[in-house]
Amino acid sequence: MASSWRRLRESLSKSRRALQAELGSSLFERLDDQTWERLEEALILADVGARTTADVVRRLEGEVDAGSIEGADAVRERLVELLAEVAGPDNAEIDLSSRPAVIMVVGVNGTGKTTTIGKLAWRLRNELGLSVIVAAADTYRAAAIEQLEAWAERADAEIIRGSAGGDPGAVLFDAIAAAQSRGADVVVADTAGRLHTHANLMAELAKMRRVAAKRLEGAPHECLIVIDATTGQNGLRQAQVFAEAVDLTGVVLTKLDGTAKGGIALAIASELGLPVKLIGIGEGLEDLRPFDAREFAAALLGD
Amino acid sequence: MFDQLSDRLQDALSGVRSRGKLTEADVDRAMREIRLALLEADVNFKVVKQFTSQVKERSLGAGVLDSLNPGQQVVKIVNEELAALMGGASRDLALAGSGPTVILMAGLQGSGKTTACAKLAKHFAKDGKRAALVACDTQRPAAVEQLVTVGKQAGAKVYEQGTERDPVEIAEWALGEARAAGEDVLIVDTAGRLHVDEELMDELAAIRKRTKPHDVLLVLDAMTGQDAVNVAEAFAERVEFDGVLLTKLDGDARGGAALSVKAVTGKPILYASVGEKLDELERFHPERMAGRILGMGDVLSLIEKAEEVSDTQQAEDLERKIRQQQFTLEDFLQQLRQVRRMGPLSNVLGLMPGMGKAMKQMRQVNMDERELDRIEAIILSMTPTERARPDLIDGSRRKRIARGSGTTVQAVNQLVKQFAQMRKVMAQLAKGKLPDPQQLMRGM
Numbered sequence: 246m247a248s249s250w251r252r253l254r255e256s257l258s259k260s261r262r263a264l265q266a267e268l269g270s271s272l273f274e275r276l277d278d279q280t281w282e283r284l285e286e287a288l289i290l291a292d293v294g295a296r297t298t299a300d301v302v303r304r305l306e307g308e309v310d311a312g313s314i315e316g317a318d319a320v321r322e323r324l325v326e327l328l329a330e331v332a333g334p335d336n337a338e339i340d341l342s343s344r345p346a347v348i349m350v351v352g353v354n355g356t357g358k359t360t361t362i363g364k365l366a367w368r369l370r371n372e373l374g375l376s377v378i379v380a381a382a383d384t385y386r387a388a389a390i391e392q393l394e395a396w397a398e399r400a401d402a403e404i405i406r407g408s409a410g411g412d413p414g415a416v417l418f419d420a421i422a423a424a425q426s427r428g429a430d431v432v433v434a435d436t437a438g439r440l441h442t443h444a445n446l447m448a449e450l451a452k453m454r455r456v457a458a459k460r461l462e463g464a465p466h467e468c469l470i471v472i473d474a475t476t477g478q479n480g481l482r483q484a485q486v487f488a489e490a491v492d493l494t495g496v497v498l499t500k501l502d503g504t505a506k507g508g509i510a511l512a513i514a515s516e517l518g519l520p521v522k523l524i525g526i527g528e529g530l531e532d533l534r535p536f537d538a539r540e541f542a543a544a545l546l547g548d
Numbered sequence: 549m550f551d552q553l554s555d556r557l558q559d560a561l562s563g564v565r566s567r568g569k570l571t572e573a574d575v576d577r578a579m580r581e582i583r584l585a586l587l588e589a590d591v592n593f594k595v596v597k598q599f600t601s602q603v604k605e606r607s608l609g610a611g612v613l614d615s616l617n618p619g620q621q622v623v624k625i626v627n628e629e630l631a632a633l634m635g636g637a638s639r640d641l642a643l644a645g646s647g648p649t650v651i652l653m654a655g656l657q658g659s660g661k662t663t664a665c666a667k668l669a670k671h672f673a674k675d676g677k678r679a680a681l682v683a684c685d686t687q688r689p690a691a692v693e694q695l696v697t698v699g700k701q702a703g704a705k706v707y708e709q710g711t712e713r714d715p716v717e718i719a720e721w722a723l724g725e726a727r728a729a730g731e732d733v734l735i736v737d738t739a740g741r742l743h744v745d746e747e748l749m750d751e752l753a754a755i756r757k758r759t760k761p762h763d764v765l766l767v768l769d770a771m772t773g774q775d776a777v778n779v780a781e782a783f784a785e786r787v788e789f790d791g792v793l794l795t796k797l798d799g800d801a802r803g804g805a806a807l808s809v810k811a812v813t814g815k816p817i818l819y820a821s822v823g824e825k826l827d828e829l830e831r832f833h834p835e836r837m838a839g840r841i842l843g844m845g846d847v848l849s850l851i852e853k854a855e856e857v858s859d860t861q862q863a864e865d866l867e868r869k870i871r872q873q874q875f876t877l878e879d880f881l882q883q884l885r886q887v888r889r890m891g892p893l894s895n896v897l898g899l900m901p902g903m904g905k906a907m908k909q910m911r912q913v914n915m916d917e918r919e920l921d922r923i924e925a926i927i928l929s930m931t932p933t934e935r936a937r938p939d940l941i942d943g944s945r946r947k948r949i950a951r952g953s954g955t956t957v958q959a960v961n962q963l964v965k966q967f968a969q970m971r972k973v974m975a976q977l978a979k980g981k982l983p984d985p986q987q988l989m990r991g992m
Binding site for chain 1 (some may be wrong): 571584587588589590592593656657658659660688689690691693694696697698701738742743747767771772773774775776778779796799800801804805824968
């Protein structure tokens with residue numbers, strides 16, 4: 246048994262490269278069971294998940310069998326289209342119509358919430374010319390406030406902070422109040438990372454949302470979950486539970502600059518109807534981009 | 549979807565017993581279920597392929613087809629093979645004979661390195677070892693402050709020189725300081741980096757070269773998907789890590805990435821982080837992880853957790869009582885309190901076999917911790933005799949208990965009834981039978 250695993254180890258990286266090369270060019274030249282199997286394999290390796298993968302492949306196979314698409318290029322094109330359809334609309338916009346617009350950012354630990362907020366604040370400030378207040382409502386993690394402070398400074402945003410270990414709802418409340426009195430355009434609230442399995446922490450998040458609404462009707466206008474592109478099938482569960490607690494409006498898919506494809510976002514969009522609104526592709530201030538469904542779909546297939 | 553792998557295998561192999569023969573088609577059906585289950589658990593696609601072909605071979609072998617329950621038999625094989633692949637018995641890191649044992653922590657951003665450093669320091673402190681930390685993450689804003697804070701919480705000295713110096717030099721400097729201070733262990737926190745970031749991978753390799761760590765640990769998020777193999781291969785190639793510290797296992801991710809990493813690098817998983825508190829780091833148990841990946845619960849962990857909060861004698865008494873159905877409401881109250889000390893109920897229940905399905909139903913009825921407060925109140929309003937013999941609780945006693953606990957007679961009734969059912973189920977469990985989840989649910 247040991248030797249067979251060693252062989253696997255050796256062949257893995259090679260076969261991965263081969264697989265992507267194959268998908269890139271010649272996969273659809275012959276259309277048989279093997280084609281569909283290899284396509285399934287590619288989508289599963291991209292973390293799309295068994296169910297969504299099966300749905301997509303079945304649809305494509307059905308259309309090919311029905312004779313509505315012909316030729317390798319057309320099949321490939323249709324596949325990208327199908328994937329993009331599942332991934333949701335392009336440029337799903339962040340709702341900034343209210344004054345102030347309140348954006349709450351949530352997610353499990355380590356997905357990149359604080360970094361995303363820094364980049365988002367920068368974008369709002371520098372590209373849209375909006376005045377931004379960030380709320381340091383992650384009062385739990387050691388030095389989270391200091392981390393956000395560093396980002397706020399880079400982004401030229403004001404920061405409202407409470408004390409470490411303080412009430413996160415109060416920080417958000419104060420930030421909205423400050424925005425109202427100073428006429429700031431947007432409030433972006435950081436929250437402590439929490440695993441969705443901790444019911445008490447999820448309840449705390451729901452409370453923050455209520456506190457925001459108390460200060461400003463309709464707030465938060467956006468509630469974004471940050472999903473790390475390296476996340477596997479558990480991402481779906483995360484989105485589900487967070488959506489139950491705080492009524493999510495979209496996904497920010499981070500860390501797409503690695504080799505992970507972030508296919509779980511496809512499963513989330515497909516099963517929960519939550520669109521990806523932004524993607525993170527690096528640690529620089531400018532490395533937060535609007536989501537492009539076609540580009541994302543093509544990248545899933547290894548382009 | 550795959551909580552009930554056992555059930556699904558049962559279905560897939562249901563016709564087998566009546567025919568008395570396991571055909572290749574039966575096994576293929578079963579393998580399909582296993583394949584799906586492992587993919588849902590984020591085990592790498594290639595690893596799954598290899599694994600199922602091995603399980604298939606063994607399942608076609610002797611023994612399985614004669615067994616009364618081929619479904620369970622196949623699950624057993626899967627579990628055994630998984631545990632074997634996951635590695636032998638868990639081990640602790642060996643400390644150097646003299647001078648500080650240097651442990652280098654590496655991993656992607658957000659995998660939990662900084663917190664893991666403090667947890668590891670605390671882990672060594674439990675054995676009376678002095679562990680210090682060094683802050684070599686000069687990339688992420690406030691990472692140094694974070695390490696200083698969690699280091700203080702763990703009672704570990706933190707060596708830091710801000711973010712201006714080169715991390716390689718900081719590490720080397722700290723090693724000298726730690727040696728002079730007579731530290732037993734020096735844990736090196738590093739910046740999170742993508743495995744494709746050449747520059748930062750070079751830096752990590754340089755830190756490794758300069759500090760000559762006794763052990764390099766890859767910190768891996770239990771929620772990682774298919775990409776885990778790429779990450780592990782890259783880190784193995786550049787810094788030759790010796791083992792893995794798996795984080796965020798207090799979530800409900802199956803953690804199949806752990807299996808993938810072990811399969812492609814051959815490196816063992818050594819530690820598992822199971823909560824936000826600094827003492828929530830455990831040695832890794834391969835056989836338990838196998839059960840978790842398969843959704844078969846984790847009885848061993850549960851027993852161990854229970855042992856942590858009670859003493860062995862108590863545990864033995866309890867086990868005997870459960871087996872003989874002499875478990876009383878008083879025992880139940882003690883257990884309830886201990887269980888609640890172990891963490892949120894959902895976590896603890898998730899560790900029990902057969903509870904996967906029950907857990908889902910429970911989420912739907914939104915079982916909350918206040919319900920447990922009510923149960924405690926009801927039991928506390930009973931006399932010791934009533935707790936020992938709930939069958940004595942008649943109408944007038946019920947009224948008294950309801951008044952005393954601020955609940956209703958119906959609530960008292962329900963508790964007494966459920967307790968009787970639960971006692972039966974627990975006795976079955978103790979005898980090693982897998983409980984019928986439905987029955988277990990009714991017992992809750």
